[in-house]
Amino acid sequence: MSPQYDLAIVGGGPAGMAAAVRAAAFGLHTVLFDEQPAPGGQIYRAIEAVAGGRPQDLPILGPEYRRGIALVEAFRKCDATYCPGTSVWQLTRELELGIVDAGGARMVHARHVLLATGALERPVPFPGWTLPGVMTAGAAQGLLKASGMLPDVPVVFYGGGPLLYQFAWQLAQAGVPVAAILDTGRRANYVAAAPYLPAALAAGDYVAKGLRLLNGIRRHRIPIMRGVSDFQALGNDRVREVAYRQGGTTHHMAAGLVLVHAGVVANCQLTQSVPCRHEWYGPQRAWRPVTDPWGNTDLAGIQVAGDCGGIGGADAAVHAGRIAAFEAARRLGRLSGDQRDTLAHPDRLAWRRHLLARPFLDALYPPSPGTLAPDDATLICRCEEVTAGAIRAAVRLGGTGPNQVKSYTRAGMGPCQGRECGLTVTEIIAAERGLAPEAVGTYRIRPPIKPLTVGQMAGLDDATR
Amino acid sequence: MSDADVIIVGGGLHGCSAAYNLASRRVKVLVLEKHVVGRHASSASAGGVRRLGRHPAEIPLAMASIELWHRLNELLGADTEFHASGQVRVAETPDELDACEARVALTRSLGYDHEILIDKGELVRLVPGIAATAQGGIYVREDGHAFPYKTTLAFRNAAERHGAIVREGVAVLAIERATHTWRVLTDRGRFEAPVLVNAAGAWGGEVAAMIGDPVPTSPVALMMMVTARMSRWLGPTVGSMGRKLSFKQSESGTMVIGGGYRGTVHPESELTSLDFAGLRASARTVSELFPHMRHVDIVRCWAGIEGFTPDDIPYIGPSKAAPDAYHSFAFCGHGFQLGPVVGAITAELILNGRSNLPIEAFRIDRFEGTGAAYRGDISR
Ligand SMILES: Cc1cc2nc3c(=O)[nH]c(=O)nc-3n(C[C@H](O)[C@H](O)[C@H](O)COP(=O)(O)OP(=O)(O)OC[C@H]3O[C@@H](n4cnc5c(N)ncnc54)[C@H](O)[C@@H]3O)c2cc1C
Numbered sequence: 153m154s155p156q157y158d159l160a161i162v163g164g165g166p167a168g169m170a171a172a173v174r175a176a177a178f179g180l181h182t183v184l185f186d187e188q189p190a191p192g193g194q195i196y197r198a199i200e201a202v203a204g205g206r207p208q209d210l211p212i213l214g215p216e217y218r219r220g221i222a223l224v225e226a227f228r229k230c231d232a233t234y235c236p237g238t239s240v241w242q243l244t245r246e247l248e249l250g251i252v253d254a255g256g257a258r259m260v261h262a263r264h265v266l267l268a269t270g271a272l273e274r275p276v277p278f279p280g281w282t283l284p285g286v287m288t289a290g291a292a293q294g295l296l297k298a299s300g301m302l303p304d305v306p307v308v309f310y311g312g313g314p315l316l317y318q319f320a321w322q323l324a325q326a327g328v329p330v331a332a333i334l335d336t337g338r339r340a341n342y343v344a345a346a347p348y349l350p351a352a353l354a355a356g357d358y359v360a361k362g363l364r365l366l367n368g369i370r371r372h373r374i375p376i377m378r379g380v381s382d383f384q385a386l387g388n389d390r391v392r393e394v395a396y397r398q399g400g401t402t403h404h405m406a407a408g409l410v411l412v413h414a415g416v417v418a419n420c421q422l423t424q425s426v427p428c429r430h431e432w433y434g435p436q437r438a439w440r441p442v443t444d445p446w447g448n449t450d451l452a453g454i455q456v457a458g459d460c461g462g463i464g465g466a467d468a469a470v471h472a473g474r475i476a477a478f479e480a481a482r483r484l485g486r487l488s489g490d491q492r493d494t495l496a497h498p499d500r501l502a503w504r505r506h507l508l509a510r511p512f513l514d515a516l517y518p519p520s521p522g523t524l525a526p527d528d529a530t531l532i533c534r535c536e537e538v539t540a541g542a543i544r545a546a547v548r549l550g551g552t553g554p555n556q557v558k559s560y561t562r563a564g565m566g567p568c569q570g571r572e573c574g575l576t577v578t579e580i581i582a583a584e585r586g587l588a589p590e591a592v593g594t595y596r597i598r599p600p601i602k603p604l605t606v607g608q609m610a611g612l613d614d615a616t617r
Numbered sequence: 618m619s620d621a622d623v624i625i626v627g628g629g630l631h632g633c634s635a636a637y638n639l640a641s642r643r644v645k646v647l648v649l650e651k652h653v654v655g656r657h658a659s660s661a662s663a664g665g666v667r668r669l670g671r672h673p674a675e676i677p678l679a680m681a682s683i684e685l686w687h688r689l690n691e692l693l694g695a696d697t698e699f700h701a702s703g704q705v706r707v708a709e710t711p712d713e714l715d716a717c718e719a720r721v722a723l724t725r726s727l728g729y730d731h732e733i734l735i736d737k738g739e740l741v742r743l744v745p746g747i748a749a750t751a752q753g754g755i756y757v758r759e760d761g762h763a764f765p766y767k768t769t770l771a772f773r774n775a776a777e778r779h780g781a782i783v784r785e786g787v788a789v790l791a792i793e794r795a796t797h798t799w800r801v802l803t804d805r806g807r808f809e810a811p812v813l814v815n816a817a818g819a820w821g822g823e824v825a826a827m828i829g830d831p832v833p834t835s836p837v838a839l840m841m842m843v844t845a846r847m848s849r850w851l852g853p854t855v856g857s858m859g860r861k862l863s864f865k866q867s868e869s870g871t872m873v874i875g876g877g878y879r880g881t882v883h884p885e886s887e888l889t890s891l892d893f894a895g896l897r898a899s900a901r902t903v904s905e906l907f908p909h910m911r912h913v914d915i916v917r918c919w920a921g922i923e924g925f926t927p928d929d930i931p932y933i934g935p936s937k938a939a940p941d942a943y944h945s946f947a948f949c950g951h952g953f954q955l956g957p958v959v960g961a962i963t964a965e966l967i968l969n970g971r972s973n974l975p976i977e978a979f980r981i982d983r984f985e986g987t988g989a990a991y992r993g994d995i996s997r
């Protein structure tokens with residue numbers, strides 16, 4: 153059967169929405185699938201509901217969140233078909249997408265596919281990370297955005313990176329008692345980042361925004377501990393306190409809720425499942441798809457834009473989405489190469505300028521050594537309950553790569569498809585074998601990358617044949 | 618200068634089993650594996666240890682192999698997670714029931730009594746939750762399943778303990794016969810040994826051609842699905858007389874669904890793609906036979922590459938074209954159960970010049986002159 157769409161976009165965050173608006177304007181028959189019930193992606197999650205129904209929450213979420221309103225409005229007005237509540241569980245190199253919504257599972261076929269699936273929070277394994285009362289800061293922020301839900305117990309933040317501070321500030325704005333921010337960042341990071349500061353200053357207001365945020369945190373009198381290591385969440389039934397080392401001594405602190413965040417990494421499960429070619433991005437110790445400046449992967453017809461192609465942040469994602477749309481229009485015969493270049497020029501300049509901030513941020517906020525090399529007792533694969541020690545033992549028994557360790561220990565075989573353990577398993581094997589993570593590789597990702605029941609598979613409506 | 622007494626091409630279950638059986642008899646073995654041990658069929662496998670329904674030629678081998686399976690953990694000093702939880706084949710129509718009877722009569726006439734007929738009541742007792750359409754079937758009590766990758770590694774590690782050398786990341790590109798020796802040319806240099814074993818799985822046809830035994834073989838991608846964990850409810854592995862099905866509950870509680878639906882092999886990259894019409898059919902079979910499975914999440918679908926032959930039984934035994942070369946490949950989707958015994962047969966052939974088990978049916982030249990050129994399933 154011939155393709156039902158010119159362009160299928162996966163992800164309704166800033167990148168996907170911006171791409172849909174441009175692509176539809178060129179007359180491309182465009183569809184956008186997103187698993188969330190409303191447009192916005194991670195950063196602008198539930199923006200319509202908040203702006204329309206809970207405007208009192210807007211100041212809590214801050215001025216950046218507000219920027220999403222215009223983006224979502226433009227997206228709602230454009231001619232692209234929008235399918236909310238729709239998960240993409242599979243993509244083939246023949247450009248067939250497996251999707252599932254309330255009505256069931258279907259296969260659809262597009263002439264061109266743009267993945268704008270965003271980022272995932274970096275998993276941070278430490279003793280006690282599976283205790284009730286420990287969650288990622290992003291998940292807590294999602295609850296705040298989607299339903300105004302706020303914690304009512306003392307919160308300890310642990311980890312690093314700009315979003316950790318942003319989440320802490322948002323909660324403090326909302327009146328939540330924040331006990332402390334325990335930051336793994338070390339003085340050496342500042343030294344490493346310093347050479348990139350001039351470029352970051354030229355990139356826009358990233359550094360100024362960071363300083364404003366720190367000031368905001370200080371105004372709320374939230375204590376910040378830096379150089380934290382050996383972090384643990386303690387408690388039997390749920391987290392009661394945390395322990396950590398700082399300045400050569402061990403400290404304890406009561407905690408009702410521990411919110412963890414150590415930066416975000418590209419969500420490449422779809423590109424890995426096809427599989428497109430990926431590379432290891434050293435400064436942030438994570439994978440990203442290999443692309444040309446237009447977001448084309450090594451496989452014809454599969455493009456990426458926004459954070460799923462490598463972390464650039466929301467503003468860069470908007471430009472990347474538009475750039476990808478111009479390129480898709482060229483590939484689908486709506487624009488010549490020259491036309492594409494002319495039209496995309498302003499977005500390409502702006503995109504590159506935003507990316508100037510990355511080397512500074514990446515050097516300032518690398519994942520902490522403890523996150524990369526957890527001790528033997530720490531659980532790494534939460535789904536299958538596999539410890540770091542069991543993974544190291546499997547390597548010594550001849551499980552030389554992630555797929556062998558997976559076969560042997562079941563790490564990565566659970567419902568999360570290795571989202572929670574993939575990076576750590578690669579790091580552990582690399583350290584055990586004295587190899588670079590690139591040489592070790594990662595899990596082969598198998599569909600479905602989003603949940604699908606036996607009944608839904610049995611009822612699969614395959615319109616592609 | 619020889620690098621070993623025997624070079625084995627391929628580090629899957631069959632290469633590792635041959636390596637163990639030779640090394641434990643003091644033979645110097647070198648295994649050359651182009652990726653890592655167990656990269657292909659031997660880790661993708663469903664791990665069924667099944668005699669039920671085997672081709673008559675395979676029954677004697679399967680009977681000898683099950684003996685080994687029951688002692689394998691001891692032999693290898695490792696846990697293969699073998700569980701003798703039984704195998705059942707379900708009949709849903711009177712015709713299928715008749716076919717069950719005929720099948721059991723056939724195995725009896727060959728002198729075996731492992732397959733027994735069961736009626737509806739016995740079936741429901743063995744397989745609770747099965748749909749009312751099920752009428753009865755065949756049951757083999759001492760069959761079961763094991764963990765394929767652990768089994769393969771157990772053979773590898775035992776072989777290495779006996780002095781075998783396993784080289785990973787070494788692809789065999791060409792093979793030359795010199796006086797009394799095989800010269801094996803690889804991407805990592807040349808290796809020599811007086812004896813050669815071809816255990817290259819789906820690529821066994823290529824290796825056979827290198828030593829002058831061109832045979833019809835075809836790589837096929839067999840598809841599998843696995844669900845989220847369920848609390849334990851199913852003992853035996855369930856197959857079907859009329860449908861493509863292999864359905865079992867693993868030790869971890871997940872439900873493992875297979876049965877022979879095929880995806881596509883990409884020969885260059887050695888990757889596979891899935892055929893969703895096949896997966897749909899597979900999911901339909903499961904939801905019809907086990908209605909309570911409909912709401913269970915599928916966690917993963919995959920396909921593994923296995924070699925097939927025109928008559929659906931493997932190539933086992935000496936080369937036709939050259940002395941001191943042996944084949945053990947293209948197990949047509951059911952070579953896991955045979956792993957322990959075929960490695961022993963290969964060792965016997967090399968050391969004694971003969972095997973005590975009948976392997977005539979598997980000879981490499983059986984399609985000579987038939988014009989069979991079986992490449993059918995390379996693409997969908
Ligand atoms: C939990 C979390 C919270 C964040 N909060 C902020 C914040 O407050 N401020 C900030 O500056 N940055 C935040 N970020 C960083 C954020 O990734 C970027 O700033 C920005 O959202 C990137 O835009 P994007 O369009 O590339 O992707 P996203 O905005 O992430 O959009 C991707 C969309 O694709 C959907 N999706 C992914 N996979 C599938 C699939 N298989 N099927 C269907 N839909 C799919 C996702 O649900 C999401 O709606 C957050 C990141 C995370 C992970």
Ligand SMILES: Cc1cc2nc3c(=O)[nH]c(=O)nc-3n(C[C@H](O)[C@H](O)[C@H](O)COP(=O)(O)OP(=O)(O)OC[C@H]3O[C@@H](n4cnc5c(N)ncnc54)[C@H](O)[C@@H]3O)c2cc1C
Nearest residue numbers: 627629630631651658659662663665789818921952953954
């Ligand atoms: C999805 C699936 C389900 C199955 N389920 C069952 C079951 O339930 N019960 C059962 O009995 N059987 C089952 N089987 C079959 C069984 O798994 C196989 O028959 C068995 O694993 C084959 O082992 P092997 O060593 O011959 O092949 P493989 O494990 O494929 O090993 C061959 C090795 O040779 C290497 N190689 C190839 N060419 C070269 C070269 N030129 N140089 C160096 N190395 C080379 C390959 O990289 C590979 O590692 C299943 C198979 C599959 C794919």
